[in-house]
Amino acid sequence: MQDIQDQGSHNDYNPQAVESAAQQYWNAQHAYEVKEDTSRPKYYCLAMLPYPSGALHMGHVRNYTIGDVISRFQRMNGKNVLQPMGWDAFGLPAENAAIKNNTAPAKWTYKNIDHMRDQLKSLGYAIDWSREFATCRPDYYRWEQQMFTRLMKKGLAYRKNAVVNWDPVDQTVLANEQVIDGRGWRSGALVEKREIPQWFLKITDYAQELLDGLDTLPGWPDAVKTMQRNWIGRSEGLEIHFAVENEAEPLTVFTTRPDTLMGVTFVSIAGEHPLALKAARSNPQLAAFLDELKHGGVSEAELETQEKRGMPTGLFAIHPITGDKLPVWVANFVLMGYGTGAVMAVPGHDERDFQFAHKYHLPIRQVIAVGGADYDPQQWQDWYSDKTRADMRVINSGALDGKNYREAFDFLADTLQASGKGLRRVNWRLRDWGVSRQRYWGCPIPVIYCPKCEAVPVPEDQLPVVLPEDVAFSGVQSPIKADPAWRKTTCPQCGGPAERETDTFDTFMESSWYYARYTSPGANGQVDERANYWLPVDQYIGGIEHAILHLLYFRFYHKLMRDAGLVKSDEPATNLLCQGMVIAETFYRENADGSKDWINPADVDIQRDEKARVIGALLKADGKPVQIGGTEKMSKSKNNGVDPQTMVEKFGADTVRLFSMFAAPPEQSLEWSEAGVEGMARFLRRFWREVITHVGQPDHPEVDPAALDAGQKALRRQLHETIQKVSDDFGRRHAFNTAIASLMELLNAVNKFSDQSDQGRAVRHEVLETMVLLLNPVVPHVSHALWQALGHPQRVLDDQPWPKADSNALVRDSLTLAVQVNGKLRGTIDVPANASKEEAEALARANPNVAAFLEGQAVRKVIVVPGKIVNIVAG
């Protein structure tokens, strides 16, 4: 009660006091700690866990505010809501920071977690902190290690060679991110490709299920599902065997276009293809070329954009139908990792083959005709992708002539299969998941190498394999690789001397199952039966940049857990929301050498002309101009980051939360604008003042709907329309920005409403009290304080029922219709709500401006859309 007095007596909104009071109350009540409760529907709301990079950034604030709004909204709608938080604590940045600051990655990480936890708490999120964990703790990753050893036993984890970026100067493996223009980021050395043995998970065994599962996820964005479908890349085609002159083994290619088989004029193979390696042994020129292909990084973007180059191997393949001799070429655009590492080249109907044939003067044959048109072998035409066109026919192909794609495909499949030269096959673009990383700060891979028994999984009673945290870290070599004492162990099978695996897991391993661990804190196992109460996640929220990798591994791992009997559902999350980035303007000054000094937006004043157009910017410190560099993602490199903590200290958490929900719809990028933030602070102050002024007035009776005058009715109708809109915007559309806009309109309306009669004050009370509830998910501290100011006892407002619109209050007597003549707006008319189409048309024709446009013209057609529009077509 003390609090009510204190806050109620202040006419001005004081965010600091309001926020600390509300947060203290929630903490004391343990308001957001939840348990399984079968009497209420559960709702698991999860925002992707943060990497503890050092400080919260605006992207985090946006992510967790979206989650918090949804969580509180669902709780007010009667759900048992779980909103957890944790730390994706392993990763490369900790190693980089360790080198830079000469500290251990673990120490740096824990310090960041402590700092960022405080920052998150200051934003007042309804998080169950009792479930918090960091993924770098052995009591988390031991279960990941256990799962891996079980997958080894099931044959779902295996070891094979794979290519990595190798820095020949630093003698280290580089991440793709660390390769810049083909060079190592620290050494500047030209990067090379190198094959090393690595562990893989057989995600391809689940390719079909991962593809089909997308059809069971109506709550996921289509963009994400399309990207995943394309990434998985199921294609039906033929494997065709080409005999090779003087070779025992045939060369096998995969093609989705066997109908073009008679157009094949050469065969292209990858540089790593065994046939290429063999040919190079007796061909120094080819060996030199293969060596050259080893330069550069391994990323797909780099491989696919490099200049197309090739060299003949001197070998010849035999065309399976004609028996023609076809030269076998090494081509740098053929990837060993896709299909068989060899493709039949059809330069007449494939653009890449076409360019390659032109460059190296290889023959081009037309075997497809579209619309009977002749092909110009000098000019590329995309008939290849037109395989389903009705008028597409195979030509110049003997027995295939006149067939369409499907007919030619089936004919060849049958013919080649009968002669043992080919096979129908489904090929996937998806590759198995390589989980080995040659790094220190990650979960140790629980494998022991024994000279006799080879790779042996660490027995479960010896888990976890603990990563030492108190280490010196130089960056060149992993401390566990460098430490013979850590490496040396005995073989669990034969008891002989053996060595531990020193590679660690890809950090996507930790983030693939954290959502399940939140449901089972303290479980003696990866999860326990509580998982099946909470899972699947009802709403998952995270950046669109995770559309493929994380979200695919996340789905895959859930299926692994299901098949291990740990969870019952097939998919980990039923609904997914992908938020956009947080961006801000950039400012800079150019130095004499052309380099740029980036200036933080907080240090700049914007100059405008009399029409409010931006004409320049001045540095506050010296009043001199700076260049405007465009709006970009907040980053250290462009110095355009805005610190959430500074904003919270200056405006309060509610204002920051309100702005990040108002400035853009969640899926779009959000431009940070301090002036915009001030606008939100202005709104909260006006709302505060409106409520405080109202409670200072005399008592009022209950609203009596029958006794309301037109003005009172109108305001009350707007209130109930707003309830409808906000409920739909929060619950279904996730259009938080328009929900808040409608609440601003309602505040503008109640602010103009000067009616001091009994019923006037009663309606105003209903409006303000309802607004406090509608705003609670977004600005919970303000709502907490104003709820008390309105005369209620202090309580967890999320337990108040969400307002329901009163259908009687929504009734309108008349509607406004737009009237068009020939599709152009010529006026508006007010019609009774129950007016017929004929009455609406008559009123429309009676409108003077409409009549003027109709004069002298014959009306040919009238379209009346009830409640919306009348369009009169004349002429």
Next chain:
RNA sequence: GCCGGUGUGGCGGAAUGGUAGACGCGGUGGACUCAAAAUCCACUGGCAGCGAUGUCGUGUAGGUUCGAGUCCUAUCACCGGUACCA
């Protein structure tokens, strides 16, 4: 290169095939003030007009429709991902 997305006033954005620009920011004018801040009031897409109103206008070029920011085709620019950043 490939896959996915976005493009609307001075700016962020609204409009779920039916009145383009809600709401907010910025700006202009005014009130209050010794002054400033805060607050309040009015106006604010371009062009023409005192106004009523007309006209143009949603990256660009076409198309479908009574009606297109929204659907279709092509094209340009930017953003995300591209398997070892997370």
